Amino acid sequence: MKRPKILVTNDDGIVAPGIKVLVEIVKKIGDVVVVAPDKPQSGQGHAITLESPLRLKKVELFEGVESYECSGTPVDCVKLAKSVILKEDNIDLCVSGINHGSNASINIIYSGTMSAAMEASLEGINSIGFSFLDFSFKADFTNATPYIESIIRSVLDKKTLPSRLINVNIPKGDIAGIKVCRQAKGVWVEEFKESIDPRGEPYYWMTGKFDYQDSKNDNDLKALEAGYISVVPSHHDLTHYSSIDALKYLETSEHE
Amino acid sequence: MKRPKILVTNDDGIVAPGIKVLVEIVKKIGDVVVVAPDKPQSGQGHAITLESPLRLKKVELFEGVESYECSGTPVDCVKLAKSVILKEDNIDLCVSGINHGSNASINIIYSGTMSAAMEASLEGINSIGFSFLDFSFKADFTNATPYIESIIRSVLDKKTLPSRLINVNIPKGDIAGIKVCRQAKGVWVEEFKESIDPRGEPYYWMTGKFDYQDSKNDNDLKALEAGYISVVPSHHDLTHYSSIDALKYLETSEHE
Numbered sequence: 001m002k003r004p005k006i007l008v009t010n011d012d013g014i015v016a017p018g019i020k021v022l023v024e025i026v027k028k029i030g031d032v033v034v035v036a037p038d039k040p041q042s043g044q045g046h047a048i049t050l051e052s053p054l055r056l057k058k059v060e061l062f063e064g065v066e067s068y069e070c071s072g073t074p075v076d077c078v079k080l081a082k083s084v085i086l087k088e089d090n091i092d093l094c095v096s097g098i099n100h101g102s103n104a105s106i107n108i109i110y111s112g113t114m115s116a117a118m119e120a121s122l123e124g125i126n127s128i129g130f131s132f133l134d135f136s137f138k139a140d141f142t143n144a145t146p147y148i149e150s151i152i153r154s155v156l157d158k159k160t161l162p163s164r165l166i167n168v169n170i171p172k173g174d175i176a177g178i179k180v181c182r183q184a185k186g187v188w189v190e191e192f193k194e195s196i197d198p199r200g201e202p203y204y205w206m207t208g209k210f211d212y213q214d215s216k217n218d219n220d221l222k223a224l225e226a227g228y229i230s231v232v233p234s235h236h237d238l239t240h241y242s243s244i245d246a247l248k249y250l251e252t253s254e255h256e
Numbered sequence: 257m258k259r260p261k262i263l264v265t266n267d268d269g270i271v272a273p274g275i276k277v278l279v280e281i282v283k284k285i286g287d288v289v290v291v292a293p294d295k296p297q298s299g300q301g302h303a304i305t306l307e308s309p310l311r312l313k314k315v316e317l318f319e320g321v322e323s324y325e326c327s328g329t330p331v332d333c334v335k336l337a338k339s340v341i342l343k344e345d346n347i348d349l350c351v352s353g354i355n356h357g358s359n360a361s362i363n364i365i366y367s368g369t370m371s372a373a374m375e376a377s378l379e380g381i382n383s384i385g386f387s388f389l390d391f392s393f394k395a396d397f398t399n400a401t402p403y404i405e406s407i408i409r410s411v412l413d414k415k416t417l418p419s420r421l422i423n424v425n426i427p428k429g430d431i432a433g434i435k436v437c438r439q440a441k442g443v444w445v446e447e448f449k450e451s452i453d454p455r456g457e458p459y460y461w462m463t464g465k466f467d468y469q470d471s472k473n474d475n476d477l478k479a480l481e482a483g484y485i486s487v488v489p490s491h492h493d494l495t496h497y498s499s500i501d502a503l504k505y506l507e508t509s510e511h512e
Contacts, residue, residue, distance in 0.1 A: 042306060042307075043303060043305070043306045044303045045300075045302030045303045045304070045371065046301030046302060046303075046365045046366055047301045047302075047366075048301070048366055048462065049299070049462060050299045051296065051298075053451075053453075054448075054461070054462070055459055055460075056458070056460065073303075075301075075366075076462070080448065080460060082446065083446045083448050084448055106378065109302045109371075109374070109492055109494070110302055110303075110304055110331075115301065115302075118365070122362065122443050123443060154505065155506075158505065161499070161503070162496070162499040162503070163496030165496075167494075178506055178507050179507065180504055180506055180507055181500065182493075182497065182500065183493055183494060183495045185493075187378050190335040190339045192310075192336065192339050192340055194340070197309075201311070202312070203309035203310065204309060204310045204311075204312065204336060204340060205309050206304065206305060206306060206310070206332070206335065231506050232494075233497075233499035233500060233503055234495060235494060235496040236362065236365055236494070237441075238364055238365070238439060238491060238492070238494075239438040239439045239488055239490060240418070240421075240489040240490055240491040241438065241489075242418070243418035243419040243489035246418045247417070247418070247422070247436045247489055248436055249414065250411075250434055250487050251433065251434050251435065
């Protein structure tokens with residue numbers, strides 16, 4: 001049986017511990033190519049690089065695995081992997097991460113990890129973003145590893161993800177199991193720390209706290225709180241279908 | 257009657273012609289504050305600035321309108337407007353644009369214009385992103401202007417947008433009317449132009465063509481093609497609800 005071709009990327013940068021753990025897992029399963037940012041790209045969302053050229057450099061970071069660092073965003077990495085490196089090669093799966101920190105709830109829209117996976121899903125590739133609820137680069141992934149392997153193998157066996165994209169978040173410590181659920185409602189309430197630079201000019205540094213706004217429990221944050229891995233099927237159609245009829249009043253505002 | 261407070265931003269930068277047209281329209285309707293990037297930020301998606309400080313500078317660009325240029329992304333602009341500039345002031349509406357170029361179909365996820373509007377919608381503010389299907393900074397917005405004004409007035413009158421966010425795209429030339437519809441299915445098929453720099457190293461510049469993948473006509477691209485303004489109610493819940501049950505097979509992959 002032909003081994004699946006697996007593309008690996010992330011947003012913490014190619015030297016982050018999380019991507020190393022992920023590469024070790026997928027090496028056992030398929031033929032792996034890594035294309036990841038040459039520096040941290042957290043919070044890059046679905047940014048792409050239009051106004052400047054991109055660089056790709058072959059690196060020897062993962063034993064026996066073809067690997068490239070890229071000067072662009074996580075989404076750029078996926079586009080270059082598909083168009084320049086793998087070209088006609090069929091990619092059976094794209095995995096992104098393991099992110100250091102949560103991409104549950106609204107974090108998905110800011111996340112370079114998830115945007116990279118979404119870009120691959122757009123291009124017709126089944127994709128999984130993995131995130132671990134520990135920001136530390138010394139995070140211990142031991143408990144997470146067998147679950148990650150099992151999710152990847154399940155998706156490859158089924159050969160299909162109905163939405164082509166899943167957002168997997170993994171709690172620290174003991175794991176109770178896996179819950180398939182929806183994205184929790186919530187928002188970052190931004191606060192900025194204002195300071196004055198040595199020339200007397202003000203500057204602002206983003207901080208903020210998370211405001212949970214969900215009234216029900218069938219969501220990713222509640223699953224994580226209960227010690228479960230959350231799996232949220234996700235997609236890129238941002239249409240709010242139930243509003244289409246309610247907005248028909250705008251159609252009357254015509255100017256002859 | 258109290259005049260509505262309107263926040264204006266964009267992604268082409270505060271000196272782009274599109275934002276000037278938008279400011280002229282909303283000045284007639286409400287009290288306006290502009291917070292927009294100090295340089296072009298197209299394709300920035302939902303990127304935020306975490307690793308460096310942000311600058312805000314008061315500028316005199318629009319007569320009688322409080323205006324700031326910001327060193328960050330479009331989403332940073334909205335966050336700073338809300339947290340640092342307007343604070344406790346209620347924002348009745350956020351308008352983003354007028355973007356030079358289409359944000360219909362999948363462009364919404366790469367667009368700084370739409371991400372800024374989405375960020376405001378996340379914070380509970382009714383938001384509209386406007387985009388005009390002409391990349392030129394010499395674009396003629398004459399036909400578009402009365403429609404933009406009428407959409408803004410309608411949304412302010414109704415005081416509610418069921419999804420809090422709409423994506424408005426406007427064709428060049430004659431306008432047939434307004435259609436409320438869904439995001440068309442499609443994807444950018446990326447190609448990269450490879451060149452060699454003066455030191456002999458390769459670099460890649462993103463290009464690409466759009467691949468229309470929709471089998472039906474009730475979408476924004478078809479509306480635009482027929483000369484209509486497209487209005488797509490949009491939101492930030494990326495859950496693919498219909499897949500939740502189909503993915504329950506993953507819940508069985510537990511490791512005791």
